Amino acid sequence: MKTGRRNSGRYDASRPISTDDRHHSRYTSRPFILSFSFSFILLFLSCGSSSDRFTLEGRFRNLNQGEFYIYNPETGTKDTIHLRDSRFEYERMLDEPTQLVLMFPNYSEMPVFAQPGSSLSMKGDASHLRETEIKGDDVNEEMTEFRLAIKDNTPPEQSREAARYVEQHPESPIALYLVTRYFVQGSTPDYPQAYKLCKLVAGQQPVNLSARRLLHRLEGLKNFKETGKLPRFSVKDTKGQTVDNSWLKADVNVIVVWAVWNFESQNLLRMLRGRQREYGNQRLHVVSISLDASMTDGKRILERDTITWPNVCDGMMWQTSALQQLGFGAVGDNVVVDKKGTIVARNLDNKKLKEKIDSMLKGR
Numbered sequence: 001m002k003t004g005r006r007n008s009g010r011y012d013a014s015r016p017i018s019t020d021d022r023h024h025s026r027y028t029s030r031p032f033i034l035s036f037s038f039s040f041i042l043l044f045l046s047c048g049s050s051s052d053r054f055t056l057e058g059r060f061r062n063l064n065q066g067e068f069y070i071y072n073p074e075t076g077t078k079d080t081i082h083l084r085d086s087r088f089e090y091e092r093m094l095d096e097p098t099q100l101v102l103m104f105p106n107y108s109e110m111p112v113f114a115q116p117g118s119s120l121s122m123k124g125d126a127s128h129l130r131e132t133e134i135k136g137d138d139v140n141e142e143m144t145e146f147r148l149a150i151k152d153n154t155p156p157e158q159s160r161e162a163a164r165y166v167e168q169h170p171e172s173p174i175a176l177y178l179v180t181r182y183f184v185q186g187s188t189p190d191y192p193q194a195y196k197l198c199k200l201v202a203g204q205q206p207v208n209l210s211a212r213r214l215l216h217r218l219e220g221l222k223n224f225k226e227t228g229k230l231p232r233f234s235v236k237d238t239k240g241q242t243v244d245n246s247w248l249k250a251d252v253n254v255i256v257v258w259a260v261w262n263f264e265s266q267n268l269l270r271m272l273r274g275r276q277r278e279y280g281n282q283r284l285h286v287v288s289i290s291l292d293a294s295m296t297d298g299k300r301i302l303e304r305d306t307i308t309w310p311n312v313c314d315g316m317m318w319q320t321s322a323l324q325q326l327g328f329g330a331v332g333d334n335v336v337v338d339k340k341g342t343i344v345a346r347n348l349d350n351k352k353l354k355e356k357i358d359s360m361l362k363g364r
Contacts, residue, residue, distance in 0.1 A: 051117035054098075057089040058122030060132075069103040070112070071261045073180075074210060074317070075293055078261045099177060099210070103261075104129055110147075111177050113139045143174050158182060159190070166197045170204040176211050184218070185330035189347070194218055194329075217323065230337050233325040237310035238295050243287055247310070248337050250285040252344075252360050254353070255326060256334040257289045260297040264350070265332045271354055273307050279361050287312065289322045291331060336360075 056070075064086055071078035081090050081102075094116040102110045108129055112120065120140055124132030130151045134140040146165065150158045162182040166175040179201060183194035195218040202211040234244040248255075254272060258265035269288060276284050290298045290313035298313055314320050322328070326335065336345040336356055345356050 052093055052095055053091055054094045054114045054116060055089065055091045055119045056112065056114070056122060057087070057119075058124070059087050060123075061086065061125045063126035066105060068105055069261070070100050071103065072098060073101055074099075074213075077293070097173070099173065103263075110134075111143060111181075113137075113143065113173055139173055142172070143177075146174065163193065163197060166201065170197075170200045175201045176205075176208065176214065180214065184214075189329050191218060191329065217329070228343060230335065230341050230343055231326060233322065235289075235312050235322045235325070236314070237287075237312050238299070239310075241310065243310045243312065245341055247287070248285055248341060249339055250281075251283045251339055252279075252357055253285045253287075253337040253339070254334060254357070255287045255289065255337070257291060257323070257328050257331055259291045259331050260301060261292075262331040266301065267350055268332060268334065268353065269301075269307060270305055271350055272357075273305055275354065275357050275361075276309075279357075281309075283361055284357065285309070289313075289320065289326075289328070291317050291320070293317055 060083060063083060066083045067080055068083070069078050070081055070090060079090070079092065081088050092114075094114060097113070097115045100112040100114050102112060104110070106129065110129075110132060112134060114120075115137075118137060120134055120136035122132060122134050131148065133144050133148075135144070146161075150161050153161065159182045162178040165172075166178055169175055176198070179194055179197045183190045183197065195215070198211060198215045198218055202208065202215045205211050230245060230248070232245060234242060237243050256265070256268055256272065258269055260266070272284075272286050276286065286309040288302075288307075288309065288311045290311060292298050292313060293315055295313045295315070298311065302308075302311060312320070312322050328335075333347050334353060335343060336348070336353070338344055338360070344360070345353075348356060
């Protein structure tokens with residue numbers, strides 16, 4: 001297995017951490033990691049309202065100007081970060097620890113663990129975004145080391161290392177991110193493993209509402225089916241109309257999950273609209289499920305792209321019942337169903353989804 005190691009004493013993906021040598025590991029040697037939630041509470045109480053600002057500043061070589069996004073994956077709120085003279089500075093008010101995600105122009109993402117009163121620095125190269133470093137506190141530096149250690153590993157190897165980390169450090173805020181990133185939102189979700197690991201995290205972090213919400217969502221994903229008949233579902237679209245299995249009677253039917261803060265999912269919508277124009281609404285039915293907290297932004301995008309198929313958005317985001325009913329777990333998830341209600345394909349990327357639709361409809 002490929003491994004990554006930066007300096008002695010830091011993360012080494014090639015060596016198991018035994019009970020004895022954990023005392024020498026950077027994971028457990030610092031009280032901050034072991035008592036993350038408690039430390040946050042102390043920090044918040046001691047700082048008060050005068051220290052509720054979070055700042056992130058950074059520098060990128062080989063990129064003079066540009067912009068990228070930072071968003072909250074739970075609320076869907078996003079901000080634009082502008083890069084000028086290779087530098088940027090971002091600031092926001094926080095009243096509790098928050099896990100944010102940076103989205104770069106190439107659609108790669110990077111987690112940021114923010115807390116009130118903290119200040120982080122980022123340094124990277126535009127041509128090697130995966131090697132970007134975030135410094136300023138133990139948690140973000142630990143996450144940076146983990147990313148760098150596994151960056152050249154294969155996806156299965158990365159998932160194994162993620163599981164290994166969670167099992168050894170379920171008390172760390174990094175653990176919940178790894179469960180979501182590698183076992184829920186991956187190209188091939190592993191919901192049983194995600195549930196097992198999330199249950200471990202929730203047990204070690206009983207006051208972590210995000211862990212409890214994810215655990216609840218994973219319990220609902222037991223309906224996930226790769227093949228066979230599509231599970232029974234019934235939802236209301238934004239116009240108040242009921243959409244259920246009886247609506248999927250075209251030659252090809254696609255249900256897709258999207259959000260205004262996820263550009264790849266928007267590309268899926270545009271591709272599906274193009275296929276509908278070519279084959280006709282009667283041959284290709286589409287239902288979209290929006291994970292946005294508000295219908296307003298999504299409505300503007302749908303109107304802009306002249307998309308008129310049923311769109312589901314109840315403002316519940318990850319808690320929307322449509323995800324549990326249909327076994328979806330990530331933005332961009334999709335299912336292809338034939339006119340008999342049989343699942344033909346699951347969670348295809350843009351190119352493969354287009355090819356699947358074309359192969360089913362061309363020549364008919």
